[in-house]
Amino acid sequence: MSYKSDRPSFQDRLDHFVNVIRTEIVNGIRQEGTYLPAESTLAKQFQLSNKSIRKGLDQLVDEGLIVKIDRVGSMVTTRAKETITLNFGCSLSLTTDFLIDELITLYMQRNPGIRVRRITLNHLSYVKSGEEMIANGLLDVVAFNSPQFQEWTEEGLTPLLEPLTPDPALYPIAEEAFQFDGATYAKPVSFSPVVLCYNKRHFADAGLHEPDSYWTWDDLIDASVKLAKLRDRHGIYFLPASENRYPVFLLQGIGNPPVGSEVNPRMMEGLRKLNELIGNREVFPNYWAQGNDETIQLFAEGQVSVILCTYFNLNELAHLPLDYDICPLPSLRRGDPQKTLLLSIGMSLVRHSKSKEAARQFVEFLSSSTAQNLIRDRTISIPARKEAAERPPIDGLKCPSRYAMFREMLPSFAYHSDIGLPMKSLRILSKWLKEYWSDMITEKTLHENMGELFAAGGKSSNPPTKSTVQ
Structure with missing residues (x-):
């Protein structure tokens, strides 16, 4: 059996292409009524195949940003002045975790006056990049997995998010990941x-x-x-x-x-x-x-x-x-x-979003029956909504028995x-474990270091440790 998975590099290039064209259109760099370069030109510029370029263009068509004219090309559409653009920050993995692009397209089709721009956040510094973009007014909605949200709260950043009303139709344990000081800050979508x-x-x-x-x-x-x-x-x-x-x-x-x-x-x-x-x-x-x-x-x-x-x-x-x-x-x-x-994945509403009601509507949509049933029918991921998760899948999807x-x-x-440790301390522990597995430190040293980490309450980003050279 052969298996090929170059999704990250391919998806990065495809996302980059769509994001660049989308940004140029939204910012007026590509004027309404003008045409995009030929597919072959775009394919060479963005290092993608013609088929991949067509896939990206189809996404821009679904978003209402361009229209394809047979034998002529792809024309930038005339956009309604009242169109709202939501900036949605998330990780790249959501494209396969539960087909976030299809959910975004469905949402925009049902809400033609709203455009959702998906922005891929740096997975190596997710919390920092999310904080910076929110501080600069560049995000309206942000996705978190449970460890990312844990780190978010540990950094004292919950004031940047709007508290949300819990939904009894969602699995309580999935929602617990996003609760802090008695408030819920994200709607779970999948876990x-x-x-x-x-x-x-x-x-x-x-x-x-x-x-x-x-x-x-x-x-x-x-x-x-x-x-x-x-x-x-x-x-x-x-x-x-x-x-x-x-x-x-x-x-x-x-x-x-x-x-x-x-x-x-x-x-x-x-x-x-x-x-x-x-x-x-x-x-x-x-x-x-x-x-x-x-x-x-x-x-x-x-x-x-x-x-x-x-x-x-x-x-x-x-x-x-x-x-x-x-x-x-x-x-x-x-x-x-x-x-x-x-692991839970949820959607948070940015407190100071300039389009808060539209952003709230998008967050609610992703946990709605419509979106949750699409996740159940098209993926193996578990929807956070009970009624969607517990019904049989449609034929054609190969689920484990x-x-x-x-x-x-x-x-x-x-x-x-x-x-009982903050995420930063768990990453320190991960480093020690790699040293332990590599025979750079003994089990005794690992045990002592862990004791000091817990004694410090995990609060120090650089707790005292024994020598890593044995």
Whole structure:
């Protein structure tokens, strides 16, 4: 099976093309009634194929910014003077997480007097770039995932957002991620736990029962050894240093949040199990993927049998001839209650938006039945609206047979905030873990550093640490 995923670089170029043309039209650089260059000229300028250029032009047509005239070209349309333009800041991943561009197009079709301009925020400094754009009056609506919103509150930035009315038709646990000091600052659109995704064919070939909620990580390691012996593959893979992966092992071991400098022994047990897993070269490849796309690629090509992923990641598998399924994560010990990391994505209204009512309407639309049913019908992502998430999908979308298991997993969900450290401190911990895995520091030093981090309440961006050279 072949799998090719160059979506980030391609999507970046396509977004850049659409954003440039859109900005030039909105700002009057391209005058109404004038024509855009030929498709071949645009393709050369923006390093895209003619087909991709046509896709971008179709988006501009849907937004009402241009009209295609047969055998003539693409003409900038005459826009109504009362047209409202909303600037919407979000991450690039939303284009696949739940087809945000299609939702924007549908919204604009239903509201012809409003244009939504999607602006991709820097994923490496998301909170900072969002804050700067809001401060300069350049955003009306901003999307957050749960760790981004946690960091937003830790930076004291909630006054930049407008409190919203909670919606009882949405999953309460998805909305909890965006509550702070008794107020709700974002409407959840979709959410996902971290789960196991496994190749059913590989398990059958190895004569193994498929994983279930009773499994421990030791069970998974044992199964991975048997899976790895078949042909040229490894048992399991994920990005251990990802802020959406290693916290799983902290959460499974943490029990109650540590007090002072005392690090819960079970938390260290979780980190030891993670270290044991990724250090086993028989089952875990020595491969440093650049992102989740490469992890999905390894799985789709059959080079690994099991991955840790979210429902969002499963959208990359929806149209592949791959026999796969999902199950809850293993636990540290037999009989432990299940626990996994939950990620929520929500939309916030900027308090000082110049088009606040239109922006509020857009936020409400994304959590409405119309938008939520589109997410259910066109993606594998979980809609935040109960009625949409819990109805059967339409034919043609390849969902895992255990798609609905998230409903039974609700009591096991936990957020990054349940670890008891700010996001900046979790990134410091991630650095220490990489040093630990590379034998640059010992487990004793890691434990002492973590104790000092918790003792400081995670407030210092540069807490005192032991020497990283052993």
